[in-house]
Amino acid sequence: MAYYVNRNIKMTWWERMYILAILHGMLVTLRHFFGNLFGFIPFLLGQKKHREIFTLYYPEETAKYPIAYRGRPVLALNEDNLPNCVACGLCEIACPAYCIDIIPGENSGKQNKVERYPIAFTIDYAVCIFCGFCEEACPEEAIYMSDNCDISMLDRKKMKYNMEQLLVPVAELKDRMDFCRDMYGKWNY
Amino acid sequence: MIVDLAITLAKVFFILAVTVGFFAPVLTWVERKQSAIMQDRIGANRADIMGFTALGLFHIIADAAKMFFKEDFIPDGANKVLHTLAPVIALVPALLTFAVIPFGGQYNLFGKEVNLVISDLDVGLLFVFAIASLATYGYVVAGWSSNNNWSLLGSMRTASQMVSYEVTLGLTIIGVLMVYGSMQLTQIGAAQENFWHWGFFLQPLGFFMFMTASIAENKRIPFDNPEAESELVAGYFTEYSGLKFGMFFMAEFIEIVTIAAIVTILFFGAWHIPFVTTATLLSIFDFLGTTGSNLVLMFIHVGVFFTKVLIFIFIQMTIRWSLPRFRYDQIMKLGWKILLPLALANIVVTGVVILALS
Numbered sequence: 349m350a351y352y353v354n355r356n357i358k359m360t361w362w363e364r365m366y367i368l369a370i371l372h373g374m375l376v377t378l379r380h381f382f383g384n385l386f387g388f389i390p391f392l393l394g395q396k397k398h399r400e401i402f403t404l405y406y407p408e409e410t411a412k413y414p415i416a417y418r419g420r421p422v423l424a425l426n427e428d429n430l431p432n433c434v435a436c437g438l439c440e441i442a443c444p445a446y447c448i449d450i451i452p453g454e455n456s457g458k459q460n461k462v463e464r465y466p467i468a469f470t471i472d473y474a475v476c477i478f479c480g481f482c483e484e485a486c487p488e489e490a491i492y493m494s495d496n497c498d499i500s501m502l503d504r505k506k507m508k509y510n511m512e513q514l515l516v517p518v519a520e521l522k523d524r525m526d527f528c529r530d531m532y533g534k535w536n537y
Numbered sequence: 538m539i540v541d542l543a544i545t546l547a548k549v550f551f552i553l554a555v556t557v558g559f560f561a562p563v564l565t566w567v568e569r570k571q572s573a574i575m576q577d578r579i580g581a582n583r584a585d586i587m588g589f590t591a592l593g594l595f596h597i598i599a600d601a602a603k604m605f606f607k608e609d610f611i612p613d614g615a616n617k618v619l620h621t622l623a624p625v626i627a628l629v630p631a632l633l634t635f636a637v638i639p640f641g642g643q644y645n646l647f648g649k650e651v652n653l654v655i656s657d658l659d660v661g662l663l664f665v666f667a668i669a670s671l672a673t674y675g676y677v678v679a680g681w682s683s684n685n686n687w688s689l690l691g692s693m694r695t696a697s698q699m700v701s702y703e704v705t706l707g708l709t710i711i712g713v714l715m716v717y718g719s720m721q722l723t724q725i726g727a728a729q730e731n732f733w734h735w736g737f738f739l740q741p742l743g744f745f746m747f748m749t750a751s752i753a754e755n756k757r758i759p760f761d762n763p764e765a766e767s768e769l770v771a772g773y774f775t776e777y778s779g780l781k782f783g784m785f786f787m788a789e790f791i792e793i794v795t796i797a798a799i800v801t802i803l804f805f806g807a808w809h810i811p812f813v814t815t816a817t818l819l820s821i822f823d824f825l826g827t828t829g830s831n832l833v834l835m836f837i838h839v840g841v842f843f844t845k846v847l848i849f850i851f852i853q854m855t856i857r858w859s860l861p862r863f864r865y866d867q868i869m870k871l872g873w874k875i876l877l878p879l880a881l882a883n884i885v886v887t888g889v890v891i892l893a894l895s
Contacts, residue, residue: 370860377575377859384574403579 415527418480418493420473424525425515432490432518435466439482439491447475448482469514473499474507484532492521492528540649548655552635555843556791562597564790564850569593571851572858607779612684615776619682624777624784627675630668631791637661638798639723641808641838642815644831653839654723661722662710665799666703669754672788673699676756676763679785680773691772694865695756695763701872702753702760705746708880712743712887713803726807730814736804742883744804746876751796752853753868755789759860760868797849798842805845808838 362368404411413419424432435452453467482491494516501507518525566581570593573580584595611620638661641653658664673696680692716739717725729735737744753760764772774785801807809815818837822830863871 373859374855377855380577381571381575381855384577403577405579405582 413495413497415523417495417497418478419495419497420478420493420499421471421476421480421482421491421514422494422496422516422521423469423511423514424490424492424518424521426518430462431466431469431511431515432488433466433469434462434464434488434490435469436464436487438485438487442481442485444479444481445475445477447472447477466511469511470508471514472508474504483528489525489528492516492524494521494524544649544651545655548653552640552655553632556632556635556794557787560794560850561787561790562601564793565600565786566594566597567850568854568857569596571854575855575858601783604780604783609779609781610776612776614684616682616684619678620776621781623675623679623682624781624788625675626678627672628784628788628791630672630675631788631795633668634665634795635798637664637722638795638802639726639807640798640842641835642723642727644835645827646831646835647828651835652723653835657721657723660720662714662720662725662803665722665795666707666710669792669795670699670703672792675788676773679777683773683776685776687769687771688773688775691763691765691769691775694769695773698753698756698760698763698868698872701869702750702876705750705872705876705880706754708877708884709743709747709750710803712740712880712883715884715887715891716740722802726802726809729806730809732806732809732811735806740804740883740887742879744800746880746883747803748796748800749871750876751800752856753872755792755796757789757793757853758857759863761862762865762868765862793850793853794846797846797853800849801842801845805849808842810837810841 426432433450435450437450437452440446440448440450449468449470449472450466451468453465455463455465478493480493483493499507570580572578581593581596582590584590584593584599586595611617636655637658639652639654639657644651644653654661676695676699677692680688680690680695683689713725713736714720716736717728719725719728725736756763762772763769764774769775774782777785810818815834818834819830822833824830825833
C-alpha cells in the first residue's frame, strides 16, 4: 500500500536552526566514542574479560553461537569409534538440496555389532542449504548441525567432505544432542 | 644572512614535517579509528608487521605503498595535461597557506629574535584565503578534464559551493579584523594573551560561522556534495587513481589542519595558555638564562598550539561522523540566506560595539 510522508511539518524558529539537533547528534557520537575508548582500558589492563565493543577480531576470536544455530552438518562418532550412522538413507531423501551421498555397506551378521554401515558418506557444502532436515530425519542420532560455519575453499571440489572429515566425537555434540532430543522428542513441535 | 636562511629553512622543514609527514598520514588513521570507535566497531587492524599491529597504525604504510604501486590511469578523452596538473593545483595551495600561519610567538634565542612563522606577511589573513581559494581551480579542472559526467557535476558543485561559502568566510573574518585591528596573524595571536580577549569571547557568532563555512570550504560531510558517494560516485576525483588520488586526499587532510590552525589563531588564543601570560612563564624558567627560558617557552607554546589544533581536528572529525549530508538546495540556502545575512549583521554589531566602547 502506498503511503505518503507528511513533509509539511511546521517547525518553530528554534527547531529550524538545527543547532540543538546538531549538538544532540554530536553528543550521542561523543558518548559512544568516549565510552568505547575508556571501555577498552580495563580490558587491556586485564581487569575485564570482555571489551566494551562487541565487535570481534574475527579469525582470532570466535563468537559462541546459540545452541539452536545451524552450522555445517557433521556425523557423530560414538564411543566405539564407529559412526552412529546405519546408512538408512533417510537424510539423503530428506535433503532438499540433494547434497548428501551415501554408499551403504552391510556386515554379514553375527560377529559384528552393526549390521549396516556407510562405506562412503559425502556432503557437498557447496550445495548444502543448512536447513537441518537431515538432522530431523535421522533415527539414529548420527547427523547433527554443528556451530561451525566458516567453510570457505578456493576450490569448489574441496567443498565435498568425505566421511573422515565429517566425523566428530559424540562428546563434542552433547549439547546439540540434548537440544535435539528436547526439540524433536515432542509429539509435534 | 646565512643564519636567517637556516632558521627559515628549519621552519619550512618543520611545517612540512608536521603537515605532510605527520598530520596527513596520521589523520587517515585517526579518521578510520575514530569513526570505528564511535560506531562501536574496532576499525582497521589487519596490517601487521611480524604479527604486531600497533592499533592499526601500519595501515598508513600499507596505504602509501598501495597508492605508489597502483596504476596511474587516465581515461579516454581526458585532457592529459590538465588531468595530471589538477591534483597539484589542489595540493599546493593547501600547503602554501602554512607559510603565513604562526605556530608560536617571538623568542630571543642566542641573541637573535626568532619569529615562529615562515613569512610574517602584513596581510597574512588575506593571503590565507586568497591562496585557499586557488585550490578551487584544482577541483574544477579535475572534474572538467576527466571526461566524466559525475566528475563534471562534482566540480560544478564544488565551484558553486566554494563561491557561496567564501563570501561568508571573508565577511566573518572582517569581524575579527575589526576587533584586533590587524591582518597580521602573528599580531592577532599576540593580542590574545589575556584569556578574555580570545576571539571566541569577542566574536562568538563569528566562530560558529567561520567553522561552518570552513568545513563547507573543505567539502567534508555535512557539506560533501561535490564528492557525494551515493549521488556522484566520488565527484570530481572519480577518474583518479594511485598517487593522484592520494594528493586530493592529502589536500583534504592538510586543509583540516589549516582550518584547525586558523580557528586556533583567530578564535582560541593561538599559542597562549589560558590565564598564564608569557611573562609569568618566562619568570618561572628564569634560572635557565635568557636563551634557556626562551627555548622552554618556545616548546611550551608550540606544544600548546598543536594541542589546540588537535582538539579542533577532533571536533571536525566528530562533526563529519555525526551529521548527515545536506541537500544541494539546503547548502545554498544555508550559505546565502542564513550565513551571509548573519555575517553582515555580525559586522554591524561589532562595529557598533567598538564605536560605543571607544
